[in-house]
Amino acid sequence: MTVNFSNVAIVGAGAMGRGIAQMAAQAGSKVLLVDSMPGAAERALATLAEQWRKLHDKGRLEATERDALIARIHAVSTTRELVHCDLVIEAIIEDLEVKRQLFRELEEIVSPSTVLATNTSSLSVTAIAKALRNPERFAGFHFFNPVPLMKVVEVVAGFKTANEVCARLAGYAQQMGHQAVQAQDTPGFIVNHAGRAYGTEALRIAGEGVADFATIDRILKDQAGFKLGPFELLDLTGLDVSHPVMESIYRQYYEEPRYRPSAIAAQRVAAGVFGRKSGEGFYRYPEGVMQVAA
Ligand code: NAI
Numbered sequence: 144m145t146v147n148f149s150n151v152a153i154v155g156a157g158a159m160g161r162g163i164a165q166m167a168a169q170a171g172s173k174v175l176l177v178d179s180m181p182g183a184a185e186r187a188l189a190t191l192a193e194q195w196r197k198l199h200d201k202g203r204l205e206a207t208e209r210d211a212l213i214a215r216i217h218a219v220s221t222t223r224e225l226v227h228c229d230l231v232i233e234a235i236i237e238d239l240e241v242k243r244q245l246f247r248e249l250e251e252i253v254s255p256s257t258v259l260a261t262n263t264s265s266l267s268v269t270a271i272a273k274a275l276r277n278p279e280r281f282a283g284f285h286f287f288n289p290v291p292l293m294k295v296v297e298v299v300a301g302f303k304t305a306n307e308v309c310a311r312l313a314g315y316a317q318q319m320g321h322q323a324v325q326a327q328d329t330p331g332f333i334v335n336h337a338g339r340a341y342g343t344e345a346l347r348i349a350g351e352g353v354a355d356f357a358t359i360d361r362i363l364k365d366q367a368g369f370k371l372g373p374f375e376l377l378d379l380t381g382l383d384v385s386h387p388v389m390e391s392i393y394r395q396y397y398e399e400p401r402y403r404p405s406a407i408a409a410q411r412v413a414a415g416v417f418g419r420k421s422g423e424g425f426y427r428y429p430e431g432v433m434q435v436a437a
Contacts, residue, residue: 144171144318146170146171146172146315146318147230147311147312147314147315147318148167148172148229148230148258148311148315149171149172149173149229150172150173150175150227150228150229150230151167151172151173151174151175151228151229151230151231151232152174152175152176152177152222152225152228152230152231152232153167153174153175153176153177153231153232153233153234154177154178154222154225154231154232154233154234154235154245154249155178155233155234155235155236155262156176156177156178156183156184156186156187156218157178157183157187157234157235158288158289158381158420159234159262159286159288159290160176160178160187160232160234160235160262161176161187161190161191161290162286162288162289162290162291163232163234163262163286163290164176164187164191164216165191165194165290165291166286166290166291166319166320166321167232167319168191168212168215168216169212169319169320170315170318170319170320171215171318172215172230173215173216173217174215174216174217175216175217175218175219175224175225175228176188176216176217176218176219177218177219177220177221177222177224177225179235181220184218184219184220185218187218188216188217188218191212191213191216192213195209195212195213196209222245222248222249222252223252225249225252225253226252226253226254227254228253228257229254229256229257229258230257230258230259230260230315231249231253231257231258231259231260232260232261232262232284233245233246233259233260233261233262233263234262237263237264237265237266237384237387237388237391238387239266239267239270239271242261242263242266242271243271243273243274244274246259246261246271246272246274246275246281247274247275250275250276250277255277255280256280257280258280258281258282258308258311258312259275259280259281259282260281260282260283260284260312261281261282261283261284262283262284262285262286263283263285264285264331264335264384264388265330265331265335265387265388265391265392265395266391267301267328267330267395268281268282268283268299268300268301268304268328269301269302269303269328271301272301272302272303272304278301278302278303278304279303279304279305279308280304280305280308281301281303281304281308282298282299282300282301282304282308282309282312283297283298283299283300283301283326283328283332284296284297284298284299284312284316285297285298285299285326285332285334286321287334288379288380294320294321294322295321295322295324295334296316296319296321296322296323296324297323297324297325297326297332297333297334298312298313298316298323298324298325298326299325299326299327299328299332300325300327300328301328302328309325313325330391330392330395330396331388331392335388335392336392339392339401339402340401341369341373341376342373342376342377342385342389343389343401343402343403343404343405344401345359345363345372345373345374346373346405346407346408347405349374349407350405350406350407356372356374356425356426357372357374357426359372359373359374360372360373360374360375374424374425374426375425375426377408377418377424377425378418378419378424378425378426378428379418379419380418381417381418381419381420381421381424382408382411382412382416382417382418382424383412383417383420385408386404386408386409386411386412389402389404389405389408390404411424
């Protein structure tokens with residue numbers, strides 16, 4: 144099988160960039176990973192290599208395939224090295240101006256036929272594309288966390304995105320073992336729109352003192368069948384990521400009251416209490432063991 148994109152770059156080597164890089168390498172693409180924070184791309188690669196080694200040790204990955212995967216993926220230090228990529232996927236901070244600046248820069252580097260994609264959770268694909276001279280080649284390619292386990296990818300066409308670009312991205316998602324869903328360029332697309340109440344309303348219930356975080360989580364898991372409670376999910380995503388998403392969707396829906404972000408989340412962001420990544424969120428994570436925080 145020929146892979147839809149043979150040279151793929153991922154910009155942003157955080158939780159999402161690392162996961163997308165893993166899927167791209169496993170699909171058979173050569174992958175370059177770049178991050179503005181020195182050492183971040185190398186750390187992401189080390190984590191991936193370790194995961195593939197462990198899979199081999201458990202007998203779930205041939206040694207040749209493990210070595211091929213590790214050889215297929217490289218860290219680079221600047222976007223100038225992405226010149227030969229046929230697809231660049233951005234997974235950096237959720238900030239419209241920062242994303243626009245990155246794509247402006249990328250358009251000066253890559254070939255005119257390179258497809259450019261954003262993993263944004265909440266920003267308008269059309270608004271990001273406004274920065275580009277050629278917005279036809281640009282689309283949303285929205286994965287979920289953790290990328291290897293969450294099998295849906297939203298392919299989002301902006302106002303000027305070419306149909307062929309969406310079709311190639313959808314085919315590529317399939318080559319990654321994922322299922323592509325075409326979504327309209329509306330705030331939150333499908334999943335983050337339909338799932339709005341899960342985080343926002345749960346924060347409101349906690350804020351009103353109806354029940355505490357752990358009780359809300361337990362009820363939604365035990366009675367409603369969710370795998371993760373809303374506060375466990377917020378801790379997994381990180382409030383540094385999900386609070387700006389809540390703010391962005393609220394603004395884009397003209398301050399619709401039911402999407403209003405929570406002061407509880409804002410205060411935690413200000414304190415640097417993000418979730419798993421900071422060691423404490425709604426729960427505490429000493430050495431990876433989840434405990435209920437005070
Ligand atoms: P993260 O904070 O784990 O990683 C972001 C990475 O981007 C960091 O390593 C940072 O150093 C790097 N970065 C920031 N600005 C940069 C720039 N200008 N150039 C290069 N690198 C830069 O964030 P995460 O969770 O990976 O999210 C990334 C994007 O994916 C955001 O747009 C977010 O909304 C979206 N997303 C996040 C999901 C989640 O559950 N965490 C789910 C789906 C989408």
